[in-house]
Amino acid sequence: MKANKHLLRAGVSAAVLLLWGFSAQAGKVTPPPLPPGSQMVTVEAGMTPAEEKRNERAHKNKSRYKKNYLVDDSVSSPGNSGSNGNGNAKKN
Amino acid sequence: MKTLKRLVALLFVLCMALPAWAQSGPRALILYDAPPGQTFTKLGFAYAIMLRNLLGHFDSQVDMVPVQNYTAGQVNNYAATFYLGSYYDNQVPAAFMSDVTTTTKTVVWFKYNLWQMAWDSQYNFQSRFGFAFSGLRGLNATPSASNQTPGFFDTITYKSLPFVKYYDYNGGAVAADPDVGIVSVTDTTKATTLVPMSNPTTGEAAPYVVRSGNFWYVADLPFSYIGPRDRYLVLCDLLYDMLGVTTWETPKAMVRLEDVGAMVTVSSMKTLTNYLYQRRIPFSIATIPYYADPLGVYNGNVPQFVPMSQATNLKTSLNYALARGGEVVMHGYTHQYTDTIHNNLYTRNKYTGVSGDDYEFWNIVTNTPVAEDSLAWALGRYNAGLQELASGGYTPTAWETPHYQGSALASKAAAQTFAKTYQRVVYYTADTPNFNAAVEKDFAVGQIFPYPIKTDYYGQRVLPESLGNIEYDISAIDPTSNYNYTWQTIVTNAQYVKTVRGGYASFFFHPFWLESDLGVPGLADFKSLIQGVNNLGFTWTVPSRIN
Numbered sequence: 001m002k003a004n005k006h007l008l009r010a011g012v013s014a015a016v017l018l019l020w021g022f023s024a025q026a027g028k029v030t031p032p033p034l035p036p037g038s039q040m041v042t043v044e045a046g047m048t049p050a051e052e053k054r055n056e057r058a059h060k061n062k063s064r065y066k067k068n069y070l071v072d073d074s075v076s077s078p079g080n081s082g083s084n085g086n087g088n089a090k091k092n
Numbered sequence: 093m094k095t096l097k098r099l100v101a102l103l104f105v106l107c108m109a110l111p112a113w114a115q116s117g118p119r120a121l122i123l124y125d126a127p128p129g130q131t132f133t134k135l136g137f138a139y140a141i142m143l144r145n146l147l148g149h150f151d152s153q154v155d156m157v158p159v160q161n162y163t164a165g166q167v168n169n170y171a172a173t174f175y176l177g178s179y180y181d182n183q184v185p186a187a188f189m190s191d192v193t194t195t196t197k198t199v200v201w202f203k204y205n206l207w208q209m210a211w212d213s214q215y216n217f218q219s220r221f222g223f224a225f226s227g228l229r230g231l232n233a234t235p236s237a238s239n240q241t242p243g244f245f246d247t248i249t250y251k252s253l254p255f256v257k258y259y260d261y262n263g264g265a266v267a268a269d270p271d272v273g274i275v276s277v278t279d280t281t282k283a284t285t286l287v288p289m290s291n292p293t294t295g296e297a298a299p300y301v302v303r304s305g306n307f308w309y310v311a312d313l314p315f316s317y318i319g320p321r322d323r324y325l326v327l328c329d330l331l332y333d334m335l336g337v338t339t340w341e342t343p344k345a346m347v348r349l350e351d352v353g354a355m356v357t358v359s360s361m362k363t364l365t366n367y368l369y370q371r372r373i374p375f376s377i378a379t380i381p382y383y384a385d386p387l388g389v390y391n392g393n394v395p396q397f398v399p400m401s402q403a404t405n406l407k408t409s410l411n412y413a414l415a416r417g418g419e420v421v422m423h424g425y426t427h428q429y430t431d432t433i434h435n436n437l438y439t440r441n442k443y444t445g446v447s448g449d450d451y452e453f454w455n456i457v458t459n460t461p462v463a464e465d466s467l468a469w470a471l472g473r474y475n476a477g478l479q480e481l482a483s484g485g486y487t488p489t490a491w492e493t494p495h496y497q498g499s500a501l502a503s504k505a506a507a508q509t510f511a512k513t514y515q516r517v518v519y520y521t522a523d524t525p526n527f528n529a530a531v532e533k534d535f536a537v538g539q540i541f542p543y544p545i546k547t548d549y550y551g552q553r554v555l556p557e558s559l560g561n562i563e564y565d566i567s568a569i570d571p572t573s574n575y576n577y578t579w580q581t582i583v584t585n586a587q588y589v590k591t592v593r594g595g596y597a598s599f600f601f602h603p604f605w606l607e608s609d610l611g612v613p614g615l616a617d618f619k620s621l622i623q624g625v626n627n628l629g630f631t632w633t634v635p636s637r638i639n
Contacts (some may be wrong), residue, residue, distance in 0.1 A: 029211045031181040035230025035271060037242070043269045045138040046537030047516075048258050048317045054560055054577075055496040055516065055538070056451070064355040064604075065390050069383075070404045074359040 115547070117151035118171035118335045123188070125179035125204075126158035129531055134521040136178045138535040141519045141549045142315045143174060146328060148545040148554075149594075150335055162188045167195045172335055177204035178313050184208050189215060192307065200308040200334055204228075206273055221304040222282025223275050230270040232293055235261050243293025244270035245311075248300050248323040250287050251591040255326055258317030269316035274298050275309060287326060301330065308334060318540060320559055320585035328542050329592040340594035341543075344638075345586075345630035347373065347622065348421060348492075348514070348600040349413075350561065351448040353380035354398035354406050355390075360606040361409035363615060369416035373622065374634040376514070377413055378423035378492050378600065379406070380447050381480035386430050389444040400484040407484050414486075419634050421514055422488035424452045425477035433463040443572070453498030454518075461499035461524060470498070470505035478509075490514040490555060490635040496538070499523070500550065507551035512635050514555040516540050517548060542592040544638060555635055559585040559599040562621065564612040579617045583624035590628055597630045 046052075122143055124136035140156045147154050157166075159175060164187040167173045175188070182205060189209040192199050193216070210217040210225035218224045233242040240261040248255040260267040275298070277283045282304050289300035289311065300323075302309045310327065318324040332340065349364060361377075368375050383398035385391055400407070410420060428450040431438040442456045443449040453470060455462045474491070481488060491510035493502070500523040506513055518538045525534035541556040548554050563577035586597035599621070605614030626632075 028183075029208050031205075031207055032227035034180065035228055037231040037234035037266065038271070040235060040264065041231070041266045041268055041270065043135075043316050044267065045135060045142065045316050045535055046318065046518075046539060048319045048322075049260070049267070051319050051540065051560075052538055054563075056456075066392065067355045067390070069354045069398055069402075069406070072358045072405055072408055074362050 115151050115153040117147075117153070118337070119169070120147050120152045120154045120335070121166065121170040121173040122147075122154060122156045123159040123162055123173065123175045124156065125177065125182040126160070127179055127182050130179075131531060131533060132179065133532040134535055136176055137521050138519070138537045139176045139178050139313060139315045141521070142537055142539055143176065145517075145519070145539060145541070145545055145548045145554075146331060147335075148547045148549075149541075149543050150331065150337055151546045152335070159184055159188065165191060167191045167197050167199060170197060172198040172200065174200045174202070176202050176313060177206065178202075180204050193217075193220060196306060198306045198308070198334055198336070200310065202310045203271070203273055203313040206275075206309060218278055220282075221307055222279030223277045223299075223302050223304060223309070226274045226276060229272055229274050229291075229298075231266070231268075232291070235266055237264075243291060244268070245272050245289045245291045245296070245298065245300075246270070247290045247292055248287060248312075248326055249290065250323075250326045250329075253588060253591060255323040255588070256319075256321055257312075257323055258319065267317070269313070272298070272300075272311040273309070275302055275311065277302065286330070301326075315537070320540065321588045324540075325542055325588055325592050329595075332593050343590055343594075343628075343630045344596045344598075344633045345625050346376070346514075346555070346557075346596060346598040346633060346635075348376045348378050348557070348598075349418075350378045350600040350602045351380065351423065351427070352377050352406065352409065352603065353427070353447050354383035354403035355448075356406055356409050356603065357607060358405050358409050358412075360603040362412055363606060364601075364603055364618065365409075365413045365416050365418060367615075367619060368418075368622070371622065371626075372417070373632045374417045374419070374637070375413075375632075376419050376421045376489065376634050377410060378421045379410065379481070379486070379488070380423050380427045381477045382426050383447045384426040384428055384430070385444075385446045386428075386436075386439055387445045389446050400480040403484075410484070410486060417634075419636055420481065420486045420488045421490045421492050421635065422474075422477055422481060422510075423492045424494040425473040425480070427452055427494040429453075429455070429462060431463060438462070450494075451497060452494040453502035454495075456495075456497070459527065461501070465499045465501055467501050467505050467508075470502040471509060474505060474509045493517070500525075503550035503552060507553075511553060512555055512638070513552045514557065514635050516557055517550075517552070517554060519549055542589050543594045543596055555598070555638055556596045557598045557600060558589050558596055561600045561602070562605065562614070562617055564605065564610070564614075566610055566612065569610065579621035579624060582621055583628070586625050586628055586630070590630070597625050597628065599625075 122140045124140040144154045162185045206225050209215050231242050231244050246257040285299040287301040290297045300311050314324045314327045385396040388394040427447045429441040429452050439445045441450040490512040492515045496516045497518045500520045520536050521534045542558050545554040559582045565576050567574040589595040
């Protein structure tokens with residue numbers, strides 16, 4: 001009998017808690033629905049993928065293979081096709 | 093003597109403390125969503141960092157606080173409070189919403205969760221502020237293979253230009269940030285639509301930014317997928333009004349010759365220098381002090397290293413330019429990385445291991461800090477680069493991180509070493525980020541600035557590169573160089589940045605585009621770009637002239 005009373009008391013307490021919880025939830029504003037397709041959308045903070053690629057793309061200059069970093073191509077001399085500094089460099 | 097020592101010590105302490113109290117701009121509070129235990133818990137913090145950086149332009153002292161930690165009355169301690177509603181239905185503290193209705197200080201509310209105040213009768217939102225919140229809009233329909241671009245409110249008209257929001261549909265996934273809050277002004281004596289947005293597919297229009305006295309609502313959170321014509325620039329400009337700042341610089345322009353190292357072609361540099369000098373345009377040269385090709389990729393598999401002392405053509409080019417309006421910006425120490433810990437495992441980071449090609453301060457292969465990453469390691473490289481430059485008689489006027497990405501510690505070290513940086517910047521939600529955590533994962537966010545930032549999140553002074561650079565599709569020569577970015581595109585970008593008060597039209601150019609074997613009209617396009625920016629009324633400047 002005593003055990004039953006305890007069970008009853010526990011049941012009532014749980015019900016009161018549930019009701020309280022429900023009423024507290026009822027005070028919360030119901031949010032607007034998310035728009036269609038939201039589950040497909042990935043949001044990334046920061047730059048667009050195109051801008052991120054710009055940070056590194058096309059920075060490679062293949063024309064420097066075996067380049068002589070001591071020969072000034074802007075100075076005309078025998079064996080140096082050179083450039084006068086007013087136009088594109090001539091490549092051998 | 094003792095007193096003198098104490099005085100010196102006191103002065104030292106005061107000097108060290110200077111950055112903390114030297115910020116003289118409006119004090120600002122950023123509240124952000126950080127619901128604990130979620131995958132995207134830290135996303136709101138990433139947005140907060142981006143806004144904090146922009147506020148650095150105004151020399152603001154900024155506090156960033158998770159919105160759940162807001163304490164009653166806190167708004168009144170700041171000239172402006174920004175709430176970043178990035179997490180759908182994150183609970184906003186009642187104390188904050190209550191304060192929003194009573195404070196005389198500026199409050200700016202972004203995107204989500206306005207309904208918690210607008211739809212709760214206790215706040216009398218509509219009668220108080222003169223506008224109503226009706227719900228969210230995003231994509232007009234669920235995208236599908238047959239309807240890949242259903243459209244959304246993707247156009248923000250500001251100062252007569254259409255600013256865009258990014259969208260990409262790729263096999264069932266959508267990269268975009270289409271959601272916006274929909275509000276309508278109900279009392280024009282209280283509220284004003286400052287900026288409209290439109291949905292080209294449906295023909296609808298709605299307010300993008302509404303102001304009601306000291307309360308602002310921005311329907312969007314404009315820190316996602318940003319670019320040179322993005323609606324992000326609208327916010328960059330409106331911050332002047334939100335903060336009540338009434339002065340700004342006249343429009344400036346900057347041009348930087350990029351990735352100039354030991355292998356530079358002198359004639360190209362002389363040609364560009366001559367042109368700029370004739371036009372009386374000052375310019376900078378992003379200089380790589382020490383050339384390294386540890387794998388010999390461009391040298392027949394024989395490792396090649398060229399210090400400044402041997403870099404004859406580089407010194408010839410720099411000396412010629414410096415006598416004609418050029419100045420040196422330090423662009424890395426070697427602009428490549430050699431892994432000294434894992435037996436050179438990541439020496440290709442990620443292309444060739446050669447100066448100018450690869451990342452130096454970030455392991456792009458693993459998307460982590462490099463193995464050696466530390467303040468001391470970065471400081472060591474910066475000082476080594478400075479010594480290389482000094483050995484040639486050069487002093488840089490600014491720092492530029494290779495490929496615009498370094499670790500958090502590398503950026504903090506840059507702030508300690510260089511008075512100015514000149515770049516875009518990547519920021520992290522942790523110094524050692526974990527991007528793959530199931531819960532509370534970290535984020536890296538790249539940010540473009542339209543104007544100088546006096547102090548960013550890492551303490552750096554950042555001068556902007558806002559427009560990009562000329563690119564050509566030379567995929568026949570280099571498969572990774574496979575797209576065009578024209579001078580006309582960059583001039584159009586400059587029109588957009590000019591809408592921002594104090595905006596800088598800042599771009600860079602690779603001198604190697606003048607080399608004839610590439611078969612591109614590099615010089616002609618460079619001249620067109622200079623002329624196009626010039627025609628827009630910008631005044632040319634260089635890092636050394638910017639305070």
